[in-house]
Amino acid sequence: MTENIFFKINQFSNIDDKLFEDSVKEFNGELLYSTVSLCHHCHYHVPAYTYHYNNQLWLVKHCKTHGISHHMIERDYEFYKNLVYTPKKDTEQDLQVITEVTDRCNIDCPHCYHIPDNEVRDTPIDKLMEKYKSWNLDMEKVIFVLAGAEPTLRKDLADLVRTIKKEWPTTKVVVLTNGIRYSDRDLVQASIDAKMDAICVGLNHHSYINNPTVRRKQLEGIKNAFEMGLTVETISYTMSSVSELHDILEEILSNNWPARFFRIRYGSDIGRYPDQERLYLSDTYKLVKEWCINNGKTFKDLPGDNNLYHTMVSIDDIVIRLIQWCDETDINIEELDCGPYADFSSDGISNFLYSVIRRDIEKNQKIFLPDRIPEKYLFKQFSK
Numbered sequence: 001m002t003e004n005i006f007f008k009i010n011q012f013s014n015i016d017d018k019l020f021e022d023s024v025k026e027f028n029g030e031l032l033y034s035t036v037s038l039c040h041h042c043h044y045h046v047p048a049y050t051y052h053y054n055n056q057l058w059l060v061k062h063c064k065t066h067g068i069s070h071h072m073i074e075r076d077y078e079f080y081k082n083l084v085y086t087p088k089k090d091t092e093q094d095l096q097v098i099t100e101v102t103d104r105c106n107i108d109c110p111h112c113y114h115i116p117d118n119e120v121r122d123t124p125i126d127k128l129m130e131k132y133k134s135w136n137l138d139m140e141k142v143i144f145v146l147a148g149a150e151p152t153l154r155k156d157l158a159d160l161v162r163t164i165k166k167e168w169p170t171t172k173v174v175v176l177t178n179g180i181r182y183s184d185r186d187l188v189q190a191s192i193d194a195k196m197d198a199i200c201v202g203l204n205h206h207s208y209i210n211n212p213t214v215r216r217k218q219l220e221g222i223k224n225a226f227e228m229g230l231t232v233e234t235i236s237y238t239m240s241s242v243s244e245l246h247d248i249l250e251e252i253l254s255n256n257w258p259a260r261f262f263r264i265r266y267g268s269d270i271g272r273y274p275d276q277e278r279l280y281l282s283d284t285y286k287l288v289k290e291w292c293i294n295n296g297k298t299f300k301d302l303p304g305d306n307n308l309y310h311t312m313v314s315i316d317d318i319v320i321r322l323i324q325w326c327d328e329t330d331i332n333i334e335e336l337d338c339g340p341y342a343d344f345s346s347d348g349i350s351n352f353l354y355s356v357i358r359r360d361i362e363k364n365q366k367i368f369l370p371d372r373i374p375e376k377y378l379f380k381q382f383s384k
């Protein structure tokens, strides 16, 4: 058995390793490493182990109230084992703190972890600044990622960027957007004037929300940003169906968009979520690789911060991050002790996906979080 991390987790005491060993023995599984998960009934953090069985990666977790449960977390253990993981602190991802600046949005995506509420008034800039200062971090090192719902619905977004930059001049500020409002060149110019560093656009397949006008505006937004010199760092796609993959890859490869990289993610059961089967990272990876073979494209694995939930690849030298999120049922938090970070739950800054899942419990399901983020998983890299 590998190092037991439970002693580092403030919530746990008296962990019974034997319970896990016996439970996995029944399947002839091989225990791998201890981790932390969430109980999908009472939402407490619970001790867990990963194990290998029949070339699959499984998670066994134990809740004192709801007992033991087993969950497959990767269909192909060999694939997981071969991911090239280079955990380097201070990569771009590790510096990012994603923070919400509005609850409002101008579209309704079939997958939305946030689930916007257009009745909620935006928090004024001075209150947001108070919050950022209360993080007590060395802010000059942090990359601010302003998210929503849709940040561009704030009329004062450029002022917010300017205020952050005035307070912490070397801080980078990026905006996560659906890109619709960047079809207005005045907004692109206002963002450039405010010294916004980049935008990350959630584009999706052309049929994703079935609204050609919205899609046209998103494409115009991307074009405007490139033409006018506002950096588009990433362009992202969430797939409702793997049948969208062909068009998505065609679009990425044919457009010559100078984004730093692209993201392709298959949906998962968080927030708003249409009924679709659970896929694993290896599923999307193999589909993409097969598509490249069938279409005469070069496919390469790239080293990086690859883990159970994302891996970097390149197709004809275009860099793509393939992503598959877990949900509350099968979260392996030890695998999420890395950036990007987010402050979505009320008890601190932690890994983005972990924060999205806890936010979903707290804000979407309106369930009081019964415990806090274990100290080990709090973002504290730049604590003062």
Ligand code: SF4
Residues within 6 Å of the ligand: 105, 106, 107, 108, 109, 111, 112, 113, 114, 115, 116, 148, 149, 150, 178, 202
């Ligand atoms: S995913 Fe983003 S763009 Fe889509 S509804 Fe949610 S907040 Fe709006």
